[in-house]
Amino acid sequence: MEQVYGDNNVKLVLADAFEYLTSLPDKSIDVIATDPPYFLSNGGMSNSGGKQVSVNKGEWDEKGDVDVEAFYNKILEESYRVLKDNGTLWIFGSMHNIYIIGYLLPKVGFKILNNITWQKSNPAPNLSRRMFTHSTETILWAKKKDGKQLFNYDHMRKINNHKQMKDVWTTSTINKSEKRFGKHPTQKPLAVMIRLLEASTNNKSLVLDPFVGSGTTAVAGKLLNIRVIGVDSEKDFLDIAKHRVEDFRNEKVGKIQ
Template identity: 30%
Template sequence: MKTSSFDLAIEHLGPPSYQNEGVAIYNMECLHAMKSIPSELINLTVTSPPYNIGKEYESLIETSEYIEWCSSWMSEIHRITRSNGTFWLNVGYFEVKNRGLAVPISYLLWDKTPFYFLQEVVWNYSAGVACRTRFSPRNEKLLWYVKNPAEYTFNLDAVRDPNVKYPNQKKNGKLKCNPLGKNPSDVWQIAKVTSGANRSSKERTSHPAQFPTEMIERIIKSSSNESDLILDPFMGSGSTAIAALSNNRKVIGFEINQAYVELAKTRIESYFSEKKALETQPELAF
């Protein structure tokens, strides 16, 4: 029987820190870990690295060093990605000494990888830093890369926006809009995972920079197929794992902080418990 990509990755990486059905998380530094993965094994990588802004999980380094570090692990992602595979990178902004205050990291990284840069998507959110001397920032960038621009997965129908203003409008007797909805465009208005006593998101964990699962689900549905292998080299609180498992994908993640591995484990175990409870509920008789 043919070995699956998921099992083959584990075979080369060794025993994970946490494993369950279709998911494996390693308490490892991602660049070192990825070197153990065979070439062209991953269908989709979706991740958000440290932004070099002094969060609790990172140490500040010079901008040039940060760019070089990102180039290294992005090149390794390219090596392990299948020929028709995809890479989605979420980045924010930081200060470049003597040059700019809120410089989009995407300006510095977009061409530092062998991938073909297909498109920038703007993630627009309502909550964020409030400013008095400049406009309050309310967006981050998603860089969408493909290995082969002539052949890549894109499932538009899986992510169409059903909120169409005139869904039944016709031209020459034919519907003007796809009955499944409209293209969600390259600006995504998705709520940020917020904290605070009165406005904390339902999915909020203790991680200081948590992905909204809704955003990751849109990426996974549009850029991969069921049973595909998803990678997140900066797993954090496990949002990518939850989104992948919820949509019948396999997922491998790397996380250098053991506390975050435990956090992701707790979330995933909760997901499986809730799934099992739903599956064992008796059907209602009518």
């Protein structure tokens, strides 16, 4: 493990996610917000900018001989251990993996609070023309079964035109400013990460992202003045994250509905 960046809000660590998680003491984290590998890199084809491209994202996303269910179960077990009694977990997924995660959450001891649907307003077309266009991903928000989650209800209602906020959030995919130092193949919009942290943290919270990638969670923490630990096993992605955090004032947050 090697810390590659640190300031008053953000710490970026080069390490294997499981190695770092197991090094943490019990009940030491307030919120975990993360986007683990989906294991979609199987040699197939996808769409980028209207062009057919390889679906492969990198070795970190290749299934190989990984037992996918055991992989996610280990993430959830360690997350449960390091979260405080009233801590919460936000975990991203697509149709390819979210049902496995949703099945495992209660087995580990979590209770699902919300099933957030992130709707992409500009999804890539489906080149096969044999199914509907994939335009959504899911974010599951969960707490420990007997915990009492922090939820900033009044603030979320205020930023939603004084109406209760619904569980469907719509944004475009990431904008150019979020890719100015390079991009991650599964990078999430900054607006989405800001919203989920605004909903579930305060100025005393400590947030962990064990698969931080290009650092969106860390940038959101800088903008909100919340402490974030970001961990990744890929140095190239952490280099992007470091540059983004150092230049966070120039990040442009996209619109979210």
